[in-house]
Amino acid sequence: xxxxxxxxxxxxxxxxxxxxxxxxxxxxxxxxxxxxxxLGPNGAGKTTTVGVCTTRVRPGGGVVTIxxxxxxxxxxxxKRRIGVVTQHNTLDRSCTVWENLYxxxxxxxxxxxxxxSRTDALLTQFRLTDRATxxxxxxxxxxxxxxxxxxxxxxHPTLLFLDEPxxxxxxxxxxxxxxxxxxxxxxxxxxxxxxxxxxxxxxxxDRVAIIDHGKVLIVGTPADLKKGLGANTVCxxxxxxxxxxxxxxxxxxxxxxxxxxxxxxxRVLTGSRDGLLPRLVEVALGYGLTDVAVHEPTLxxxxxxxxxxxxxx
Amino acid sequence: MRSNRPAPPFSTARAVWGLVLRDLRVLRRTFxxxxxxxxxxxxxFVFVFTYVLPSIGQGVTPxxxxxxxxxxxxxxxxxxxxxxxxxxxxxxPLSMELGGTRExxxxxxxxxxxxxxxxxxxxxxxxxxxxxxxxxxxxxTFIPATAVHVRIEDWPLFLVVLLLAxxxxxxxxxxxxxxxxxxxxxxxxxxxxxxxxxLGCVYYPWAMLRAIPWLQWLxxxxxxxxxxxxxxxxxxxxxxxxxxxAFLGALTIATLLLGAVGVRGFAKRTIx
Numbered sequence: 001x002x003x004x005x006x007x008x009x010x011x012x013x014x015x016x017x018x019x020x021x022x023x024x025x026x027x028x029x030x031x032x033x034x035x036x037x038x039l040g041p042n043g044a045g046k047t048t049t050v051g052v053c054t055t056r057v058r059p060g061g062g063v064v065t066i067x068x069x070x071x072x073x074x075x076x077x078x079k080r081r082i083g084v085v086t087q088h089n090t091l092d093r094s095c096t097v098w099e100n101l102y103x104x105x106x107x108x109x110x111x112x113x114x115x116x117s118r119t120d121a122l123l124t125q126f127r128l129t130d131r132a133t134x135x136x137x138x139x140x141x142x143x144x145x146x147x148x149x150x151x152x153x154x155x156h157p158t159l160l161f162l163d164e165p166x167x168x169x170x171x172x173x174x175x176x177x178x179x180x181x182x183x184x185x186x187x188x189x190x191x192x193x194x195x196x197x198x199x200x201x202x203x204x205x206d207r208v209a210i211i212d213h214g215k216v217l218i219v220g221t222p223a224d225l226k227k228g229l230g231a232n233t234v235c236x237x238x239x240x241x242x243x244x245x246x247x248x249x250x251x252x253x254x255x256x257x258x259x260x261x262x263x264x265x266x267r268v269l270t271g272s273r274d275g276l277l278p279r280l281v282e283v284a285l286g287y288g289l290t291d292v293a294v295h296e297p298t299l300x301x302x303x304x305x306x307x308x309x310x311x312x313x
Numbered sequence: 314m315r316s317n318r319p320a321p322p323f324s325t326a327r328a329v330w331g332l333v334l335r336d337l338r339v340l341r342r343t344f345x346x347x348x349x350x351x352x353x354x355x356x357x358f359v360f361v362f363t364y365v366l367p368s369i370g371q372g373v374t375p376x377x378x379x380x381x382x383x384x385x386x387x388x389x390x391x392x393x394x395x396x397x398x399x400x401x402x403x404x405x406p407l408s409m410e411l412g413g414t415r416e417x418x419x420x421x422x423x424x425x426x427x428x429x430x431x432x433x434x435x436x437x438x439x440x441x442x443x444x445x446x447x448x449x450x451x452x453x454t455f456i457p458a459t460a461v462h463v464r465i466e467d468w469p470l471f472l473v474v475l476l477l478a479x480x481x482x483x484x485x486x487x488x489x490x491x492x493x494x495x496x497x498x499x500x501x502x503x504x505x506x507x508x509x510x511x512l513g514c515v516y517y518p519w520a521m522l523r524a525i526p527w528l529q530w531l532x533x534x535x536x537x538x539x540x541x542x543x544x545x546x547x548x549x550x551x552x553x554x555x556x557x558x559a560f561l562g563a564l565t566i567a568t569l570l571l572g573a574v575g576v577r578g579f580a581k582r583t584i585x
Contacts, residue, residue, distance in 0.1 A: 014585070056421065057585050076325075080424040090418040094339045094406075100419075103338075106331030107423035109324035151419065 004159050004190040005030040005053060010062035012048050012214075022048040024214035026062070030192055032158070035185055037205030038194040039299060041309070045214040046194035047087060050163050053192070054084045066159060080108070083152030083160040087167060089144045091136035097147050098123065098132040101154055108155035118154060126150040126180075142173030149180060159190045166200060178204060198299040210303055217306050226297045229305060231257045231269035234297050235280060239265040240288025249283045258305070265290075267304070269297070328425045332433045335420075340441065351398055351445045355390040355453055362386065362516075363457035380552045383457035388544035388552075389515030390453045391446045392478065396513070396537050398445030399482025400489060400506060403438035407490030408498060411582045421583045431487060431579035435572055438483030443475060463548050470557065474543040477564040481536050484568045487575030491582055513537030518545060520553040536567040 005028070012023040023045045030036045038046045051057030052064055055075040063070065069077040092100050101122055105115035123129045126146050131139070139147065145165060152160060162181065166174040181204050184191055195201050201208050202222045209219045218225060239246070242261055250259045250268055255276060258269040265284075270276055273294065281292060304310060340347065363383040410417040420430050454461050465471045493501045512532050514522070519542050522529035532538050543560040545552055554560075 051585070054422065056418075056583065076424045076426065079422055084418075084422055086415070086418060088415055090415050092335070092416050092419060093414060094342070095335070099335075099338060103331055103335040104419060106334055107328050107420060109327040109331075109424070111327075 003029045004032040004067060005192065006065045007049070007053070008063045010049065010052060010064060011060040012052065012057065013060050022214055023060070026211070026214070026216055028209055028216060028219070030190060032190050033188055034206040035181065035191040035193060035204055037201035037208040038192065038211055039196070039198060039201040039208050039303070040211035041196055044211045046211060047163055049211070050161050050192065050194055054082060054161055055079060080155070081158050083155070083157035085145070085148045085152045085160070085162045085165055087164045089148065091139070091144055091147060091151075093135070093137040096133050096135055097128060097139070100136055100147060101151055104151045104154050122150045122154055142169050142176060145169065145173070145177060146180070153189075157189070159192065160184065162191060162193045164194055164196070166195070166197065198303070202299050208299060210299070210306065212307050218302070222299055225299060225302045229269060229297050229302060231271055231297060233270045233273045234295055234301055235268040235270065235277070236262065236293040237265045237268060237280060237284050237289070238291035239284050240290065242266060242287065246283070246287050250280065253279055253283070260304075269301070325425050325429070328423050329429055329433055332420060332423070332430060333437060336437045348448060350401060351394055351448050352452060354397065355394050355449045356456065358390060359383065359386060359453045359456045363459055367458060380462065380549065381459045383459045383461045384463070384549050385518065385552055386516065387450070387453050387461060387463055388548045389513070389541045391449050391548070392537060392540035392544050393510055393513065393515050394449035395442040395446040395478055395482045396485065396509065396540060399438050399442040399479070399486040402441040403434055403483055403486025404490035404493065404501075405498065407434060407487070408493050409495050411491065412495045417583065427580050427583050428576050431576040434579075435480070435483040435487045435575060438486045439479035442479040442482035446475070446479070462551065464550070465547060466550060467547060471547040473561065474547050477561065477568060478540040478543060480568045481540060481564050481571065484571035484575055485536060488571045488578065491575055491578030509535055509537050514541045518542070518553045519555055536564070536571070539563040539567065
């Protein structure tokens with residue numbers, strides 16, 4: 001399978017003052033047809049990466065090709081093949097929903113009749129027909145996001161960029177959007193999705209790249225990344241006071257892989273929870289135990305293990 | 314391998330045409346406010362200066378050449394109307410779209426060089442400036458109480474001046490729109506637009522500034538001077554005006570310079 005998107009040695013520093021190094025050498029390859037998640041905290045470089053891929057940010061160094069076309073040398077060819085949904089609502093506020101879609105089709109060279117029928121089809125597909133004549137600025141966040149996705153798909157792109165698509169949406173709007181993205185998989189559209197919500201990356205992505213400080217830390221399927229932790233259980237132990245003796249006592253327990261300090265106590269990664277919990281509680285009681293939570297590892301656990309920080313810091 | 318489909322023929326032209334259609338649609342929706350915005354300033358100006366002031370005995374004395382003040386005002390007010398339209402049709406929305414709402418993004422992502430999006434803005438602004446001039450001209454010709462002598466003798470020159478003046482207005486709008494942040498719009502009117510309008514040889518022919526030589530030289534930096542003088546030459550040829558080569562040359566240079574600044578500014582603001 002050819003790569004839909006290839007990023008090699010991508011760097012970017014925004015002019016100051018003070019200069020900000022946003023990307024410090026990103027290498028990635030996205031295969032055709034997959035949903036690829038770029039997961040990282042705010043400021044990690046996700047939006048800059050998408051900006052370069054979508055011709056809106058000039059790279060400092062490195063090469064990005066989409067469908068074989070270089071984003072710097074052939075921006076028009078690239079733009080014809082991609083759909084872009086940016087973080088902010090960029091709908092044309094002087095136009096209606098219908099016009100937003102219709103003129104977008106015209107920008108991509110469709111004739112009047114084609115643009116009209118494509119617009120009507122999109123309105124039906126995205127259940128927006130009853131909003132056709134609403135002015136774009138009157139739409140709620142979730143609806144606006146749906147129109148933006150419809151608009152990004154209007155010219156039949158093969159690669160869709162979704163930059164933080166659910167930021168600012170309520171839980172219900174987020175679910176609607178997740179369904180929509182999963183629907184795209186069925187249409188064979190390649191999707192690159194940036195997010196700082198690990199549930200989102202985990203649920204939607206075939207593969208995930210974890211990115212921090214402008215660098216890719218690790219790439220793989222969510223299952224592989226979690227398997228790489230070597231642990232199948234995470235215990236969050238909240239205690240009143242943490243010191244080295246507590247960490248040592250826990251490390252001495254059987255099947256404990258790793259113990260790290262957290263804001264409220266310690267996080268214990270373990271290969272097996274059998275029999276561990278009572279002993280963990282026993283140890284922690286002496287340190288003012290207030291809470292124990294047990295869960296399976298998530299991508300957030302992976303991120304924390306790799307960076308020592310939480311995703312939403 | 315890569316699907317190296319050739320671009321559909323004329324796709325660039327079609328994309329630009331799409332941008333024009335969008336702007337036409339928005340103009341049609343906002344045509345009422347457009348006319349009000351264009352009409353108010355010149356209408357009040359001719360009303361006060363060529364009706365109220367003469368009626369209360371405070372009128373401006375006729376200039377050399379025997380033209381009434383109302384006649385002198387015609388080309389100037391048409392020029393100001395065009396300039397003002399260029400700024401409000403291009404600079405104001407563009408400043409908001411680039412600095413606040415980012416809604417220009419969808420057009421920037423059209424499969425054409427972003428410079429074309431800027432040039433379309435400039436040209437559409439120029440078309441609106443022409444329209445603005447067309448709205449103002451009958452107004453300032455028929456409202457004044459005193460006689461107004463407007464006659465177009467040289468039609469080709471008139472059309473050339475109209476075209477260049479419109480493009481200059483659109484180019485100034487583009488340059489300002491890409492340079493000014495939304496929060497600075499008030500400041501832009503105070504620092505740039507007001508001096509341009511008051512020192513643009515609108516209310517007096519450039520030749521009469523002889524009396525204040527330093528000012529006569531200084532205002533040559535103002536593109537509105539050449540719009541006013543060019544229109545003066547073609548609409549009211551009896552009133553003193555600059556030589557044809559001077560205003561045509563200056564308008565061409567101003568358009569190219571402001572256009573280049575505007576297009577570069579646009580590319581800079583849309584591709585970081």
